[in-house]
Amino acid sequence: MKFFPASAATQLEFDKVKDLLAAYCQTLLARERAQQLRIHTRRDFIERELRQSHEYRQLVVNAIYFPNDHALNLSKELKLLGIPGAVLSGEEMLSVRKLSESIEKIFRWFDPERRQAYPALLHIIGDTYYEKAIIELIDVVLDEYGQVRDNASPELAQIRMSLYRKRNELRRLFEKIVAKLNKQGYLAEIEESFMNGRKVVAVFAEQKRTVKGILHGESDSRKTAFVEPEETIGLNNEIYDLENDERREVQRLLRELTARLSAYAPLLTGYHRILSDYDFVRAKAKFAADYNGEFPTLTDKAQVQLQQAYHPLLFLYNKRAGKPTIPVSLTLDESKRILVISGPNAGGKTVTMKTIGLLQIMLQSGLLVPVHPSSQFGIFKQLMIHIGDTQSIEFELSTYSSHLLHMKEFMEAANGRTLFFIDELGSGSDPSLGGAFAEVIMQEFVRKHAFGVVTTHYLNLKVMAGKTAGIINGAMAFDEKNLQPLYKLLVGKPGSSYTFSIAERIGLDKELIRRARSLVDEDQYRLDKLLNRTEQDLNEIGKKEKELKKLLHENEKLKAEMEKVMDREKHRQQVEIIREQNRVSEERVAWGKDMERKLKQLIVEWRKEENKNKVIKLMEGVLLKKNEKKVVSKMQQKIDEKYKEVGGEIKVGDKVKLKKNHQVAEVLEWKGKKVVIKLGLLPMQVDPKDLVVVKEKPAPPADPAPGKK
16 A cells, blocks of 8 residues: 555654564564565455454453464574574474474364464464474474483493493492591581582691692682592593583584474474464454454455444443443445534544544554444555644745645545645645645546545535535534534534634623624525534434434333243133143043953952842942033133033123133134134134133123111
């Protein structure tokens, strides 16, 4: 992306965003990449980087582990691998091993399911492969502490075995010498030590001539002398030679290992880049989580469609201060390419302009942006900005001259892929003349199909925006009663500067205000007053609309709760019906069991009783009960007390009784061959065969009061 002037990104505070992003990076390469963040103009690059940040943010939000927790800065070690004859130390070899191990974990993490779920993160390792031979080569030579293994070579194993034996021999001999000298009272408190890599005894200085051996030095106080006993000189020499042999063999093994690993230097360099790439993506995701960054829709054409957008730095500042941040919503497309923002000073015009510009740069650099996900961003190839006083002492330019020079450069370079921002267009000169030039500049930008935002107090620009195709008005909302800016952008109407209102509110002398009004053209004053009144009316409408939305939300909530209550009631009635049906079934089963028991008893009686007629009478009494009292349920008794069965044809409005569960309902309508009845609160369809028409019995006459006949 091209910038006009070169400091445009800095004016939009993009350098602060890069500094904050770099603080989240763990590796040196990732921090360098954050500080040199590229701003792309190709959609595939932008979309890939946005998707990578979005996918990693999903991992962070859902607390899913990703294996890039090692911050490895191995640029020096990897350069040494490419130099013939270079030798890496054991510690440096372990760092190379950890690099390869980290890549192995990443490859293992991408199982088939995650390859489908996180394609953008997978793309980072798409051009490489995991080579297990790197770890195998290192493990043959080094242990987990970075020390060369005893069995790394037969020579080293032999040397270390000899060293082990000689040191044990020296230790036993030295113990005898120390015991002897201690018995003679020659030893100092230290008894033994190492000087120049050789084992020595510490004796009193006056005894240094008495003990035969090599004097290696004295203590600072000159009270203690360090002597190598003559009995141990030969062993010390042998151990010294073996230690040198060990160092040479270890160095040879490390050199050979470095030479073998140098064949994988390009692959390891790629591994290092991959880890830094994942660290950079992680930093972008963590940073985005702090300012609520989202992945909006990206289109190839030039456009800006922001929904609930925030300035990220302002959002972070207000978040720390516990203050709310007012979002911005606007659309710039082919039909409305230039937005003219008016309104009082300190109302948020410049912040709104910077928000749009900074979010566009952040998006094209692959950073998630604090907007609603439904927002749409186009791609621009040029960004122009003119904010603040640009007076130049060096080139002897006045403020207005410098302003016009910038506008000249802007108009010459502008095209359909240009996004520009101009603060106080036309300011610095006579209002009428400056306003005329401002109109011409705006017309030129429209002719070039450029997109942009302009702030102004000029009335003629507000009028021009209202009648020129491609230009729209916007205003920063202002609370006239409390003289406080609301920092909210209202698109579609111009705004008042509230010049006289502010003067009245701060208590300026009314005579001065009257005289100032008399100097202003009457039409201009009435227009400003009309804008003032319109803006306040829109604010009131906005408040009422907000209240209406709140009431509608509450209504939807109540509706949902009512539906839940009705569902519960329907469920309760169905449970009650099933329970009653089960109770009737249980009674039938009990009756059947009782009848079976009685019949078995009758069979026994038949066999035993000689008088068969007696048994037959008992059988008739069991099977043909004519006078037995009918047993009914409590529910049936209540229904019989209140209703009587009348039968006949079922009509709408009739009271009917369900034959199965003895409940009474009202007939609502016929639906085909089914009858719709109202049972409790809910309607239900039943077969007419399961219903019988009932009629409510008249209430019994009340008993006469005491004392009356």
